[in-house]
Amino acid sequence: MTYSILWADDEIDLLTPYILFLENKGYQVTTVNSGADALELVEKQKFDVLFLDENMPGMSGLEVLISIKQIRPNLPVIMITKSEEEELMEDAIGSKIADYLIKPLNPNQLLLSVKRIFDKKRLEEEKTNISYQQEFRALSLQYQDQLSAKEWADIYKKLLYWELEIDKTENKSMAEVLSSQKSEANVHFSKFIENSYENWLQKPDTETPILSHLMMRKYVFPKLKEKSPLFFILVDNLRFDQWKILEGFIQEYFQLEQEETYYSILPTTTAYARNAIFAGMMPLEIQKNYPDKWIFDLGDSEDEEGFNQYEEFYLQEQLKRLRINAKASYHKIIHQYQGKNLVDNFSKLLTNDLNVIVYNFVDMLSHARTDMAMIKELAPDESAYRSLTASWFLHSPLFDLLKRIADKKGRVIITTDHGMIRVQNPIKIVGDRTTNTNLRYKQGKNLNWDNTNKMMVSRKPEQLFLPKPNVSTTYVFSKEDYMFAYPNNYNHYVNHYRNTFQHGGISLEECIIPVVYLTGK
Template sequence: MTYKILWADDEIDLLKPYILFLESKGYEVFTVNSGADALELVETQKFDILFLDENMPGMSGLEVLLQIKKFRPNLPVIMITKSEEEELMEDAIGSKIADYLIKPLNPNQLLLSVKRIFDKKRLEEGKTNISYQQEFLALSMQYQDHLNAKEWSDIYKKLIYWELEIDTTENKSMAEVLNNQKNEANAHFSKFIEKNYEDWLQKPDTETPVLSHLMLRKHVFPKINDKSPLYFILIDNLRFDQWKTLDKYIQEYFRLESENNYYSILPTTTAYARNAIFAGMMPSEIAKNYPDKWVYDVGDSEDEEGFNKQEEFYLQEQLKRLKINAKSSYHKIIHQYQGKQLVDNFNKLATNDLNVIVYNFVDMLSHARTDMAMIKELAPDESAYRSLTASWFQHSPLFDLLKKIAEKKGRVIITTDHGMIRVQNPIKIVGDRNTNTNLRYKQGKNLNWDNANKMMVCRKPENIFLPKPNVSTTYVFAKEDNLFAYPNNYNQYVNHYRNTFQHGGISLEECIIPVIYYTGK
């Protein structure tokens, strides 16, 4: 491909050696000696880059730049000037130039600037692909080892790193290879959870990860003090890769103090995992200690928030039980106006030791994605889902709230209750009318299924501290990217839910949860 360069300079004849140099490198160079001529050519012809002299008679380079950006906003412009004035540089940079060169020019300096623009994506993609290929084998070999929970967390974070790096490349040529590696990792991780999960609860040791019911005790309560308020923000259903996408915006206002993680309990759902967080207990313990508060996830209910109406009560009970004397507040944000109200009343929060804020947007988005064709079109894969989440965040009251916290040099912990995975492969299952509707786990007393190797079966829920609505209740959890489907209307059901984001089962994406601590700059 031959790139076309337009060069506008009132002394263009003196630049002939540089033009010949660029043409010798394969570029096609067109020249004009005024800003007005540059405008006319750019409006009528297609160029890949514009060299623009800042100090031309008539229209200055900056004036030309402002006009060109109106109808060719994506045309890369390299500003060239004799001046080193800081104010001029700032004006040019603020006008979104691609580069800034100062005369006298150097041929290699010109070439480097052009390559940075034309070849940046290609060179970055090549470097990313080579680096990932070098780590590919090392990651695959790790799956064969006897790994503990921390090592699995480290592997997951590496996979996310490469997923985000590959996502920024132009052709995403290694995306399929990475996706296959993630699938392989999830297959091994599911076996790891199946083998170790009960022991973590029955016989915890030094390799047992922090689980949902201990998360506040380990990561949040130790940071409560009377010197400054602590803001604990739980954005439900937020995966590690989504947090990474939001982090670049948050770090404009906060310092990242620590990046930790914990493991969600099973089922990886709001009804179980988030109640366990706030109660500081496993679900069966909550059902036993607060029988009038616990609601069983059964039948045809799709309203997850209906199971989480007691979070503030559970939180206060846990604080009392641990003898933590802290002035606290609790806010659940389900609608946009609630988020705005919280921002408006921010000064009241500043008088508390602990402010707990639950943001339900991401969970609502994931369910909306399942049922709304428009959202499906907007978020057909993980990359688009991250982008959609980032777009929401940038325009959300939550971001406004974080900015206010940063202004007061506040401290923030951001986490979630569980992640989610894009489901692909159906497992046929049969249950009675009281079987719950979740696609990633089922509980019931008369369950029958195919492909037992694709799920984790628990016939004694008490062993993993899950409640038993009936004596014969069994829990089953889908592994990897599988989803449960009933034989009735099987094809229609699978077509509707395949390629949607779901939670409740066993996967790296659902189980390994970020816990991030920030302090305001």
């Protein structure tokens, strides 16, 4: 492909050697002697880049730049000048130039600047693909080893790194290969959880990861020893890859002091994992200690938040039990106006030692995605889902709140209760009317299924510290990207929920989740 360059300079005749150099490299160069001529040509012809001298008679380079951006807002402009004045540089950069070069010019300097514009995406894609191919085999070989929980978290973070890097490339030519490798990783990870999870609970040792019920004790309460207020923000259903997208917006305001992962308990749902976080107990322990507060996940309820009515109570009880003398507030944000009210009353939060804020939007978005055709169109895959999350965050009261915290040099912990996975494949299951409705796990006393290999079965829930509504209650957890489907109206059900994001089962995406500590810059 031949790229066309328009070069505007009142001393263009002196630049002939540079023009010939670029033409020998395969570029087509058109020259003009003034900013007015440049504007006239840009209106009539299509150019791929504009070289613009800043100091020309008549219209200055900056004046031409403003007019050019109105006519061709996406035309890359490389400003060329003899001046090294900082104010001029700032004006040019503020006008969204592609590059800034200072005379005397160097031919290779020009070539590099052009390549940054024309070939940047291609070169980055080639480099990304080669680097990923080099690591592909090493990652695949790791799955065959006996891995610890920490090693699995490291593998997951590496896979997400490459997923995000490949997602930035134009053609995404390695996306399918990476998707297959993630699927293979989930097969091995699911076996790892099935073989390890009960031991983590019954016989914890140094290899046992931090689980939901110990998360605040490990990552939150030790930070209360410092004098400034601590903000603990739980954005439910936030996967690690979504956090990495949000990090790009947050890093302008905060210093990342600590980035860790921990493991969500099973089932990886709001009702179990988030209650465990705030109570500092496993679900069976919560049910035994607070029987009037625990609500069983019955099949006739679709509202997960109905199971999380006592989070503030559990939090205060945990603080008392651990003898932590801290003034704590609790806020749950379900609607936009609640988030705005919290920002408006920000100064009151500064009087607390600990401010706990639960943000429900990502969870609501993921469930809305199941039912709303428009959201399905907007987020058909992980890449689009990340973009949707980013768009929400940029315009959310949560981002406004974080900016206010950063202005006060505040401290923040951001985490979640569980992740989610895009489900693809069905497992037929039969249950009575008391069986819960979640697609990724089922709890019931008369369950029958057709694919044991793709699920983890617990006939003794007490071994996993899970409550039993009935003596014969069984829990089953789907693995990888499988979902449970009833035989009745089977095809319609499967087609309706396939490619939706769900949680409750066993996968890297659901189980391994972020917890980060930030301080305001």
